[in-house]
Amino acid sequence: MATGPDPDAALMLRVKQGDSAAFEELVEKYKQPVMNFVYRTLPDATEAEDLAQHVFLQVFKSAHRYEAAARFTTWLFTIARNLCLNEIRRRYRHPAESLDETYADDDERPMRQAVETKTFSAPESMLHAELEDKIEEALAALPEKQRTAILMCRGDEFSYEDIARVLECSVSATKSLIHRGREVLKQKLKPYLKTGVWKEK
Amino acid sequence: MNESEFRTLVEESWKRRLTEEERAALDAWLAVRPTERAEWEAEAALNRALGAMPNCPVSSNFTALVMQAVEHEQAQALRESTPASASLWARLLTYIRLPAFRLAWAALLVCGIGIGLAYYSHQTNVRHDVAEGLKAVANVASVPSLSDPAVFEDFDAIRRLAQSSASDDEELYMVLNK
Numbered sequence: 001m002a003t004g005p006d007p008d009a010a011l012m013l014r015v016k017q018g019d020s021a022a023f024e025e026l027v028e029k030y031k032q033p034v035m036n037f038v039y040r041t042l043p044d045a046t047e048a049e050d051l052a053q054h055v056f057l058q059v060f061k062s063a064h065r066y067e068a069a070a071r072f073t074t075w076l077f078t079i080a081r082n083l084c085l086n087e088i089r090r091r092y093r094h095p096a097e098s099l100d101e102t103y104a105d106d107d108e109r110p111m112r113q114a115v116e117t118k119t120f121s122a123p124e125s126m127l128h129a130e131l132e133d134k135i136e137e138a139l140a141a142l143p144e145k146q147r148t149a150i151l152m153c154r155g156d157e158f159s160y161e162d163i164a165r166v167l168e169c170s171v172s173a174t175k176s177l178i179h180r181g182r183e184v185l186k187q188k189l190k191p192y193l194k195t196g197v198w199k200e201k
Numbered sequence: 202m203n204e205s206e207f208r209t210l211v212e213e214s215w216k217r218r219l220t221e222e223e224r225a226a227l228d229a230w231l232a233v234r235p236t237e238r239a240e241w242e243a244e245a246a247l248n249r250a251l252g253a254m255p256n257c258p259v260s261s262n263f264t265a266l267v268m269q270a271v272e273h274e275q276a277q278a279l280r281e282s283t284p285a286s287a288s289l290w291a292r293l294l295t296y297i298r299l300p301a302f303r304l305a306w307a308a309l310l311v312c313g314i315g316i317g318l319a320y321y322s323h324q325t326n327v328r329h330d331v332a333e334g335l336k337a338v339a340n341v342a343s344v345p346s347l348s349d350p351a352v353f354e355d356f357d358a359i360r361r362l363a364q365s366s367a368s369d370d371e372e373l374y375m376v377l378n379k
Contacts (some may be wrong), residue, residue, distance in 0.1 A: 013258050020268070020271065023268075023271065024264060024268055027263075027264045027267050027268070028264050031259055031263050031264060032256055032257075032259055033257045035256075035257045035258075036256055036257050037265075039257035040257075045257070048257065048331060049260060049263070051258070052259075052263075053263065053266055053270060056267045057267065057270050057271065057274065060271050060274065061274060111300075129364065131250070132253075132254065132255065135250050135254060136254070137253070150251070153216055154216075154251050154252065154254075155216070155217075156216050156217045156235050175212065178215060182215070182244070182247060184242075186243050186246055186247055189250065190243075193243060193246035193247060193250060194246070194252070
């Protein structure tokens, strides 16, 4: 949980002044968490990467509106979540269109020209891979708010207050979302959780 | 520890690993509560499973692509901020500021200088040829005999002789042979 002054907020204030190096630092720092979040909301590696890049571009474009009172990560993940929701809505309305068509007006933007194909790191065993797939599946099947709350709750990066701000609901509602989501996950993963594959570190 | 503290610790465990003290207190409390112990074990297993989820793949050029997009965005913003009435030079200067255009501008500049030098060389040659021509005319004009009007006294008669027809020549021949 973050305490004291937010160093990212300081970087963001530099971005607000037009400092590209500060922005690059933020991208480098948060590309993996944002990518994890987007990928688990839109399970398509290529489109998720495009969308993750648009998240950062949106951060840059909205930099002038950033206020240091807000934690940078809360602001970043609010943007990420909103773009994911827009994309989900767009897919629902126009299922045949790809993300490229959505951003057709930005045709000069070389977003996907050099995207490399990568795969997840090799799992230690077939069983572990199967378990990972099962948990990804179970997460993907959760309602969006429950999934977002659980994903943001995994580490100590976000407080419950931060998660509540991103989800635009109260702290108690956030905890309730996490609790309900976890109950579903426990039910679905019950046979796998008992195997002991996920050992205490 | 009571039920409420147990719930609080469970919520804390969703976000972070419990401290040794918290674990010890929890274990002591759970020792005589098999139902809560089973619940805790399921929570702990799910925590481990969620914590073990791998990172998603990210392209090695992710940051570079974002920065490229940002640069493009800045260029577009600059274009949009330039008023329609702005002079052509102002627009050109806007483009010159962009790294992508700098090379093109440099190449254009080199081509311009090359064309300028070629044109200057051509002009010099033309001037040299004109000067040579004038010099030749000046030399002819400076011949003393040409400056004397008497030289042109029989000019018309001589010119007419040159224009005489073949029939005149034949007539003259016949007269001479009689």
